[in-house]
Amino acid sequence: MIICKLISEVRQIVKDQRANGRSIALVPTMGFLHQGHLTLVEEAKKSGAFVVMSIFVNPLQFGPNEDFARYPRDLEQDAQKAAGAGVDMIFNPEVDEMYPTRNLTYVEVGELGDTLCGASRPGHFRGVTTVVSKLLHCVQPDRAYFGQKDYQQYLIVRQMVQDLNFPLEVIAVPIVREEDGLAMSSRNVYLTPEQRTEALVLQRSLTEAEKWVHQGERSAQVIAEQIKAKITNETSGEVDYVEIRSADDLSALATLQGKVLIALAVRFGSTRLIDNKVLEGL
Amino acid sequence: MIICKLISEVRQIVKDQRANGRSIALVPTMGFLHQGHLTLVEEAKKSGAFVVMSIFVNPLQFGPNEDFARYPRDLEQDAQKAAGAGVDMIFNPEVDEMYPTRNLTYVEVGELGDTLCGASRPGHFRGVTTVVSKLLHCVQPDRAYFGQKDYQQYLIVRQMVQDLNFPLEVIAVPIVREEDGLAMSSRNVYLTPEQRTEALVLQRSLTEAEKWVHQGERSAQVIAEQIKAKITNETSGEVDYVEIRSADDLSALATLQGKVLIALAVRFGSTRLIDNKVLEGL
Numbered sequence: 001m002i003i004c005k006l007i008s009e010v011r012q013i014v015k016d017q018r019a020n021g022r023s024i025a026l027v028p029t030m031g032f033l034h035q036g037h038l039t040l041v042e043e044a045k046k047s048g049a050f051v052v053m054s055i056f057v058n059p060l061q062f063g064p065n066e067d068f069a070r071y072p073r074d075l076e077q078d079a080q081k082a083a084g085a086g087v088d089m090i091f092n093p094e095v096d097e098m099y100p101t102r103n104l105t106y107v108e109v110g111e112l113g114d115t116l117c118g119a120s121r122p123g124h125f126r127g128v129t130t131v132v133s134k135l136l137h138c139v140q141p142d143r144a145y146f147g148q149k150d151y152q153q154y155l156i157v158r159q160m161v162q163d164l165n166f167p168l169e170v171i172a173v174p175i176v177r178e179e180d181g182l183a184m185s186s187r188n189v190y191l192t193p194e195q196r197t198e199a200l201v202l203q204r205s206l207t208e209a210e211k212w213v214h215q216g217e218r219s220a221q222v223i224a225e226q227i228k229a230k231i232t233n234e235t236s237g238e239v240d241y242v243e244i245r246s247a248d249d250l251s252a253l254a255t256l257q258g259k260v261l262i263a264l265a266v267r268f269g270s271t272r273l274i275d276n277k278v279l280e281g282l
Numbered sequence: 283m284i285i286c287k288l289i290s291e292v293r294q295i296v297k298d299q300r301a302n303g304r305s306i307a308l309v310p311t312m313g314f315l316h317q318g319h320l321t322l323v324e325e326a327k328k329s330g331a332f333v334v335m336s337i338f339v340n341p342l343q344f345g346p347n348e349d350f351a352r353y354p355r356d357l358e359q360d361a362q363k364a365a366g367a368g369v370d371m372i373f374n375p376e377v378d379e380m381y382p383t384r385n386l387t388y389v390e391v392g393e394l395g396d397t398l399c400g401a402s403r404p405g406h407f408r409g410v411t412t413v414v415s416k417l418l419h420c421v422q423p424d425r426a427y428f429g430q431k432d433y434q435q436y437l438i439v440r441q442m443v444q445d446l447n448f449p450l451e452v453i454a455v456p457i458v459r460e461e462d463g464l465a466m467s468s469r470n471v472y473l474t475p476e477q478r479t480e481a482l483v484l485q486r487s488l489t490e491a492e493k494w495v496h497q498g499e500r501s502a503q504v505i506a507e508q509i510k511a512k513i514t515n516e517t518s519g520e521v522d523y524v525e526i527r528s529a530d531d532l533s534a535l536a537t538l539q540g541k542v543l544i545a546l547a548v549r550f551g552s553t554r555l556i557d558n559k560v561l562e563g564l
Binding site: 011088104105106108110112129134135152160162163164167269 | 364386387388389391392393410420422441445446447449450546
């Protein structure tokens with residue numbers, strides 16, 4: 001497995017692979033890899049592509065009071081895990097390589113980025129779409145893989161790729177969970193043992209919501225309120241949002257129908273966790 | 283010469299040319315071609331590339347009270363001129379092909395787009411950078427050619443390409459003028475014969491400003507005021523702006539030094555014309 005720090009190296013290697021007839025797959029990550037990331041790699045490998053994993057903690061998508069500085073990093077372990085999963089090349093640029101001069105250009109996906117996580121993290125998705133644009137231009141993949149835990153991010157990237165005619169396919173990969181149900185996240189390491197136990201309420205409440213829907217409940221408000229009550233009653237978690245939206249375009253829904261996203265964000269201490277469930281065919 | 287209306291066709295043809303070892307050059311235009319456009323093509327031909335000219339009047343870069351509807355169009359004559367100049371393919375999409383669904387995504391180059399022409403045309407450069415991004419993703423050229431008459435546009439596109447790591451080179455081509463000195467523009471056809479004569483004051487005042495500089499004048503304010511006075515005294519033109527800026531980043535200059543842009547925009551009736559001069563080595 002190759003580890004590249006420079007964009008020029010990445011371009012050359014990708015060009016050589018293409019000349020050899022390989023297609024290119026990109027798995028963009030911020031590192032501190034877990035099984036969720038490795039599942040993206042597994043999916044990417046299925047196509048026979050040369051698999052590039054970017055590992056870059058992107059300052060542009062963190063707010064001034066967010067965890068950019070303390071975001072967990074461990075390149076050595078990441079490299080072992082990536083190699084084990086069959087990654088062909090890691091692209092691990094320094095911040096100066098990605099932003100050598102003051103960045104003036106931003107890619108924005110309007111209203112899709114202002115809601116849900118965007119409402120409590122102003123500028124976050126603008127940072128994501130800008131760095132993803134940069135990574136796509138550095139690697140020029142045929143396919144890029146995104147995890148559905150960050151469902152809003154996946155929708156936004158998909159919209160950006162469609163609107164701007166990026167020549168690639170965006171592929172969503174289902175959430176990977178720990179054995180006890182917690183959605184995998186690099187931020188789970190922030191949790192104390194007590195918070196780690198409390199955090200199980202996210203998956204539990206989503207599963208319960210699915211039951212309510214199967215029993216006939218169709219009111220978005222009722223379901224959202226019940227989830228909030230459950231989280232607040234059973235744990236010390238502070239609800240950032242619980243929202244029921246169209247899974248196609250995040251538009252508000254009063255009544256559940258079609259393909260529906262139940263998305264939530266909850267703080268345990270200073271750690272903000274997200275989770276979601278997509279229900280289809282309602 | 284091929285004429286394509288569909289992005290899928292363009293992609294396939296470009297791919298085939300690449301497979302044959304040709305590099306790709308893009309000359310983005312809004313059509314109604316004049317010698318300025320054809321000079322871009324001449325430059326593009328020099329590299330031996332397969333030359334794609336896009337002809338697309340982009341609604342996104344026109345304000346609600348601007349001339350989108352009446353912007354001059356003449357594909358038949360454009361095709362003749364382009365073929366004569368050696369264009370290999372015209373890409374002439376319908377608006378629906380470029381914007382099949384409601385566009386949510388914009389590319390913005392912050393402050394560079396808010397000044398000069400951006401100040402009197404809010405949203406204009408956002409429309410330009412967004413459509414240029416789309417065209418670059420459709421054609422995937424190695425080089426793209428822009429005329430220096432739209433100097434601010436060239437700087438903005440160059441900045442965007444640098445900031446977002448688009449894998450291509452942006453090339454600026456000097457202004458082409460009519461025999462009497464008027465900078466070529468598709469909008470010149472809007473001018474009445476009287477306005478056409480009055481409009482010569484643009485080039486005249488820029489040439490005179492250059493003389494003042496060679497005679498030692500270094501005050502940006504003095505030069506700008508003298509140009510404004512000249513335009514207002516000699517013609518019915520209404521000055522939108524006369525600005526002296528750094529030609530590298532459009533930053534304001536009190537004293538002329540280094541590489542300097544003298545840029546102006548003047549209305550004759552409802553027709554807004556722009557022109558500029560770059561002075562180097564001050």
